[in-house]
Amino acid sequence: MGTPQLALGENGAAAARAAMVARLETSGEVKPGPVREALLALPRQVLMPQAYVRRSAPDETPPRWDLLDWSRPADREELLERLHSGESIAIQHEGEPILGRDAGARRGGAMTAMSSTLGMTADLLQLLDLRPGQRVLDIGTGAGVTAAVACFVCGDAGVVTLDIDPYVTAAAGERLAALGYRPAVATGDGTTGRPDAGPYDRIFVSFAVPRVPEALVEQLAPGGH
Known part of the structure; x- marks a missing residue:
């Protein structure tokens, strides 16, 4: 409609x-x-x-x-x-x-x-229970919607968004900055995460994997989701 x-x-x-x-x-x-x-x-x-x-x-x-x-x-x-x-x-x-x-x-x-469809994205973000000051790894940057929500709720200082496509991350970085958000925007393999900026309180993965990558489990802080 x-x-x-x-x-x-x-x-x-x-x-x-x-x-x-x-x-x-x-x-x-x-x-x-x-x-x-x-x-x-x-x-x-x-x-x-x-x-x-x-x-x-x-x-x-x-x-x-x-x-x-x-x-x-x-x-x-x-x-x-x-x-x-x-x-x-x-x-x-x-x-x-x-x-x-x-x-x-x-x-x-x-x-x-x-x-992604916004209803699914919103549902997953709500399940993450985002809170101010959390460190968030957003894997699969896309248009930057999930990164923008994480920056809005948690503050951009602790947000990392990662995508394998350099054209996607270049566009998202510029457009997030236009909103006043400056998370760390990185290009790389999402299954390996971004260990140098971890551990993370929340990790959001928006692409299909056969199983949860062990590297992401290792980068999750105690009590994280």
Whole structure:
């Protein structure tokens, strides 16, 4: 279900954000607490000023995509709806550089970086029981949403976000800084973690692994999650 027609710009983005969080509260995926407050405060168009929408049918080959751009007024209404739909958001096509790219059409290939569905992300963040001053390792940076929530709740001094794709970490670092957050942003293998900055009170992993990597267990502080 899309967002209502909204005035475009920052006021429209704030209204779309509030409506999205209200829907997640109604569905039971978001509860009162710091994660809810972070999601209400987080301008998603800053972390994802560009996002892909699929223009082709599911069985059509090659697939066709459009990269929407917040800086283009003609794209803003559709981008606002997409960013606040609660669904996963495609942010990278075929491993491309994310910063400095042109908006417009793409054909073929596949999406190689996503921002996960927000209900699932919020549920996992709430299970982590984030608190001020905790040290957090966020593995699988994506668009930087989980890192931004961790910075909002815990303070950015103890947050490390790690992704294997240097284009993903470059974009996330710049956009988190635009929000006033300066966590440690690192590029590397998520299964090995980031031992030099540990141990961590909380570790968030947003990619599939056959089993919990032993390195991450070793980097978890006593009593951590």
